[in-house]
Structures are given as C-alpha cells and as structure tokens.
Amino acid sequence: MIAKVEPLTPARSLRGPFDYLLAGALEDVGVGSMLVVPFGRRRLLGVVVDVAPESELPPERLAEPIAALEADVPQSLVALGLWVAREYVSTPARGLALVLPPGTGTGAGRPLRPKRSLRATMTPAGEAALREGARMGAKQRAALEALGGAPLGAAALARRSGCAHSTLRSLERRGLIRLESATEAPRRARIERVRASAPTVALTPDQAAAFEAIETRLAEAPDARGATRTGGRPLLLHGVTGSGKTEVYLRSVAAALERGRSAIVLVPEIALTPQTAGRFVERFGERVAVMHSRLSQRERYDEWWRMRRGEARVCVGPRSAVFAPFDDLGLIIVDEEHDGSYKQEGDPRYDARAVAERRAADEGALLLAGSATPRPESMLGYERIRLPRRVDGRHLPPVELVGMAGTAGPLHERTREALDQVRRAGEKAIVLLNRRGWSNFLSCRSCARVWECPNCDVTLVLHRAVEVVSCHHCGHREHAPRACPDCGSVSVARHGAGTEQLEQELEELVAPLPVFRLDSDVAAAAGVATVLRRFDEADAGVLVGTQMVAKGHDFPDVTLGVVLDADATLRFPDFRAEERTFALVAQLAGRSGRGERGGRVIVQALDPAAEALRFAARHDADGFLEAELRRRELLGYPPHGHLIRVVCSSVEPGPELDAATAIRAVMSSAGVPALGPAPLFRRQARHRAQLVIRSPQRAPTIAAVRAAVEQVAARREHGHASFAVDVDPQ
Ligand code: ADP
Ligand code: ZN
Ligand code: ZN
Secondary structure (H helix, E strand, C coil): CEEEEEECCCCCCCCCCEEEECCHHHCCCCCCEEEEEEECCEEEEEEEEEEECCCCCCHHHCECCCEEEEEECCHHHHHHHHHHHHHCCCCHHHHHHCCCCCCCCCCCCCCCCCCEEEEEEECHHHHHHHHHCCCCCHHHHHHHHHHCCCCEEHHHHHHHHCCCHHHHHHHHHCCCEEEEEEECCCCCCCCCCCCCCCCCCCCCHHHHHHHHHHHHHHHHCCCCCCCCCCCCCCEEEEECCCCCHHHHHHHHHHHHHHCCCEEEEECCCCCCCHHHHHHHHHHHHHHEEECCCCCCHHHHHHHHHHHHCCCCCEEEECHHHHHCCCCCEEEEEECCCCCHHHECCCCCCCEHHHHHHHHHHHHCCEEEEEECCCCHHHHHHCEEEEECCCCCCCCCCCEEEEECCCCCCCCCHHHHHHHHHHHHHCCEEEEECCCCCCECEEEECCCCCECECCCCCCECEEECCCCEEECCCCCCEEECCCCCCCCCCCCEEEECCCHHHHHHHHHHHHCCCCEEEECHHHHHHHCHHHHHHHHHHCCCEEEEECHHHHCCCCCCCEEEEEECCCCCHHHCCCCCHHHHHHHHHHHHHCCCCCCCCCCEEEEEECCCCCHHHHHHHCCCHHHHHHHHHHHHHHHCCCCCCEEEEEEEEECCCCHHHHHHHHHHHHHHHCCCCCEEEEEEEEECCEEEEEEEEEECCCHHHHHHHHHHHHHHHCCHHHCCCEEEEEECCC
16 A cells, blocks of 8 residues: 655745555554654654555555554544645644644644553462462562552552562563553643633523524534435524523533434633633533643643543533544534634634534534624525523623723723722622733833834833833834933833723722732732722622723622723724624623623714724624615625735745745736735834735635745745735734
C-alpha cells in the first residue's frame, strides 16, 4: 500500500502530499496516522491524508516511513483540517495542526506521547514458585510477596519490597512476573467554579418545546457512522437573556449521549464564562473534557486522549474545541454564537461557527447555535427556535437612552442619580465602558505633542496604577511621562476616560459600596473568575469593565446596567458596526433585572438616536435583524455575499502597496474585481495595505484570491512584502 503523507512543516513552499511505501509492521497505517518519514536528508513528521493501492512514482523512488507514532486522528478530522486549509487560504500543515494532538504543532517541536510506565503482574509460574518455596534470593521473594494477586506499578513495587529495578527484571527473565508498559491514567483538568450549581430543574413550557424540537432533530440524525446523512439545517436557539438556554443545552447534550453520540459545546472564552462551563462539569462530571486556556500543554494532551479513547464524551471549550477528536459526534452547540472570539486571528483565520457547520454536515451531527442577539448569518440560514420569555416570567428591563452632548465628565446626570439610588438601596450595578486604562491619549499642553506608539499609528494609553503608557495593538510600553521630552513642559493633558479612571470615579460616587473592575489588565493579574466571584458574593456593589462584563453572566441581584459611550463602536468604518453595537447593548441589558427587585438600564451615547441603539433599547432583536438583513442585501454584504480581505505589509513603506496593486491586477485579469488598495494604519512596525473582495460566489472567489496571492508572493520583486488573507473577516 501507498500512504500519501502531508509533511508537517511551516514552510509554505513544501507542499505535499508525498508518497511512501507501507510495508511490514506499518502495513496497517491508515488515514490520520502520524508518521516519521525520510525527506531528502531530513526526517519530517507527517500525517497520512490518503492511502492508495499504488503510486505514480517508480518503486525504486519510493521510500518507507521510519516509524509510526501512537497518535492517530479520526479520518473525518483529517478531512476537516484540510478543508480549513483550503477554505481559509492557508497551508495543509497549518490546517492539519488544528486537528492533531495538542503539542504536535506544525512539526517544529517534538510531539508528546502518552506517558508510559511499567506495570508488574504475577505469572502462574510465579504463583507456583511462591507456593512451592522455589529457590530464589530474599529480595526476589520479597518482591513476589509484595506483588500478591493484583498488578502493581513497577516503581511502587520496588519501593514496597525494598528491591531494585534489576530484581524485577531478573524475575521477569525467570518468567515469574510480567512487566508491561501501560498508559498512565491522565491527569484531570480543573476548572474554577463560580456558583455553578446545576440542579435538574423542571423545564418551562418554552424550554420544553425547544428541547422537543431539538430532540426530534437528534432522533433524525443518523446513528454513529450511520448510513443516512440528513445534512439537516442547523438550529438557532434564539432566546432572550435569562430565558434558560443553558438548561436546554444541558438536556440536549444528555439526549445526544443517550443516543451513544458525543457532543461539543463551544463557549466564547472559558475564563470569561466560568459559570456555563461549570454547569456542564457539574451535570456530566468525568465525561466532560474542558479545554481551558490555562491548561498546560500536558493537560491538554491528556484531555485529548480521554476524548480520543471515548472516556470523555463531551468537550466544552473555546473555538478550537470544534476539533475535538470524537469519531461519533452527534451534537455541536455554539453558545453565544454572536461572539467575536469564534474567529481565529492568526493563520488559518478560521471561523469556528463555519467549521462547526461543515463538521456537523460531514459527520451527520446536529448543530445548535444559541444567542439572545443572533447574527444575521444564522438568522437567515438556520431554523429558528424561540425562547421569548425569561424563565421567571419577569420582563426585560426598561432601557433609557441619554445623549452626552454638553455633559462634562464620563457620567450623565441620569446615570449619577441611578447609581446613587443603587448606593442608598444597597443594590448591585454593572457599568460597561469598552476602553481600558486611565486615559486613551496624552498631549503636551504647551507644544501639542501627542504620545504615540513607535510601532503603530495609534496613541498610547495611560495606565496610571502601573505608571506606564502602552499600545493596545502591539504591547509596546514605556514609563508614563512626567514632562514633555520635546519642550520640557510638565503640563501633560489626559484625554478620554477608560475603565481605570471610571473605577475611581465610581468609588467616590457609591462609597461605601465596593467597586470591582474587570478588564484584561485585571484579568491578567487576578483572574476573571475571582473578580466575578467577589462581585457575586458581595451584598452590594458595582462591577465596572470592558465588554467582559456583558458576557453571559447570570447574577440574579443586579438592578442597574449602564453602557457608556455606546455608539463608540458605530464610529468604526465596519459593516458589522451596527451588529456589534446592538449586541453589546442588548447583552449588557440582559445582565440587569434577573431578580425580584427588577432592574433598569441606562445607555449613554453621543447620538442616542442611532438606529442600532433604538432597537436595543426596545429589546427588538427581530426588528433589528430584519432591517440589518435588508441593508446587507442592498450592499451585498454577508450573509448576502462573501467578503475576503487581503492585507499586504512590509517594514519599509512601499512594498506593501506595490504587492497589493499587483494582486489586484492579477485578480482583475481573472475577472474578479478587488477594491483598494487602501492604506491601513501602521501596526507592529509594519506598513499595511488592504484589498477587499466582495462576491456572491464563494468557492471560485476564494480560489482566485489564493491563486493571485501565491503568484504575487512568488515574485522576487515582492520579496519584502508579507501577505495575510482573511476569508469572512470579522
Ligand atoms: P440565558 O443563557 O438564556 O441567558 P441562563 O441559562 O443563564 O439564561 O438561565 C438563567 C437562570 O435561570 C439561571 O440561573 C438558570 O439556572 C435558571 N433556570 C433555567 N431554567 C430554569 C427552569 N426551568 N426553572 C427555573 N430556573 C431555571
Ligand atoms: Zn511639549
Ligand atoms: Zn503599537
């Protein structure tokens, strides 16, 4: 047999698959096996992507693999990894790296193997020798006696009987014991819990109806490795905030397990949504593998094997969990499906929601996406199930829009009043400002110098607590200035308020109530779960932070939600600006009024008449989606068309623009028009130029872009440019 092997190398130029001859011990290697293969004078790690009876190469040119590794990947995942590589204009090695055991990478590092340890077992001959008092050394006898009936780890046996490893080996040679290597039980990963109690509750009528619809679809799905592929439409669980979507997910996973199928639950980021992940662990215990961002490589690897062996049947994790190594997948859930974190930012720039669609269709699994603010894409393409009411029957909180024109300081008068009421009543509030740090830029009052990042065309943000100014695009940091280096003036003005400054302002306003800040600065230091738990356990207080505070948290006693600068997102030139703004406001509003005291929401904006805000204030997701879909259809934007972004970059100015222009020329001669090149702001010390391709046809457009980029990248004259292709940019 011939194995077609894709080498796991980061080099874009080395493109397989290459043929290798399978013989002898490697005869049973199949698709998904990992091999060490000779390649010229090197050895490479590779994945078998196909097997064939014969090769086009003459037999004398065919090499044999050097070894097979223990890890093998389900065949369907090999296909999925290769699909990702094609769909997102990446390399097969990078696509395959997504589906391999964690730590395998693109072959640069050594793959981990399961740790093996020796186990000792008594043989019948050993038993007889003990019984009959055969001649043997005292150490050997002690070891045999210590071993007794049950197998024991060799290290433990040596310790207990006080003998050396060599004693065990001589017992083995005499046939009195057997020494075998066995895979160690993997270590379990732990996940921090935030009030994750998940008692089995009776479903509300809405939940019951939703679950029934899901169960019906699960029943239609073919059996594991079944013959029929329904390829049914994905389901969209559109439930208002607090409608009990998580309980429906839990039941659906249980139903899939009952049918003997595994399930994947995608969540935005476990660190940000510890409650949801905790509920799954609580309900399904050891059967859950949690792919947490804080896991060590080793723990990830162990979880991968628990799934691969079928010990874990449910995988809960962020976007990469869509590649969980199940070969009997029945259900994929995408929780908070509107969340931007489902898109990977590095190559391959895949969208886990699109990968989930593909995987579900290929493996005959049901895809269930859920949100209170679904994307226009899923609204159009999925079959919708509604949860129109909150579980407790409470109304969604009233939302008040206030204009900030003429207001000095970050808080509107109405907001101050509302916060004061929270203080007097000893209640809880959540305040969202999507800007971290103290001030978002500094300028010199005498010479007007502005502090900018040396690597990017953006201003540096002041973080007062640590006395640094830092760039939020590349991480550049320097000491906060005391004086202007240009003119020596000590009068430095701070503009714009971030979460750090707001925290102090709120502390003064609501004292003695505690204020808890949650943004990525705090998250890095204290951990998100810790902050959320402190806020949860406090009797009263204010949680202030970036969009992190608007994720699906469930705190029953929050009576006030506030969004500051709600239309900041609308000021970005991005076709998703409306969608983002709507989702952010609606999600934050959903955190308020989940308890007996009810709640309310104040939204501050420069332009409170903006349509996205008005829809959010009315909790009118349907109205918003309808208007948004109409707008997108007119403009040919997703989901009514496909977008591809090509970004060329270079250290010196010039090559990036030349490269983008060349790509546009190649594309236009292939009959695919591209918009641009448009310069982007310099980022991470690279000048950038962008092309945008918009087309109703997906596959041929992706193919045309790939061909054009490959062609231009191969030209010597563009050697100084780098290329990044983003299909379905977010
Ligand atoms: P969503 O994700 O839709 O915003 P959650 O799943 O967080 O809502 O549920 C909100 C709250 O309602 C949670 O505290 C949950 O435990 C509770 N809950 C869910 N279903 C029920 C039910 N059938 N009966 C009582 N409480 C429920
Ligand atoms: Zn100055
Ligand atoms: Zn920078």
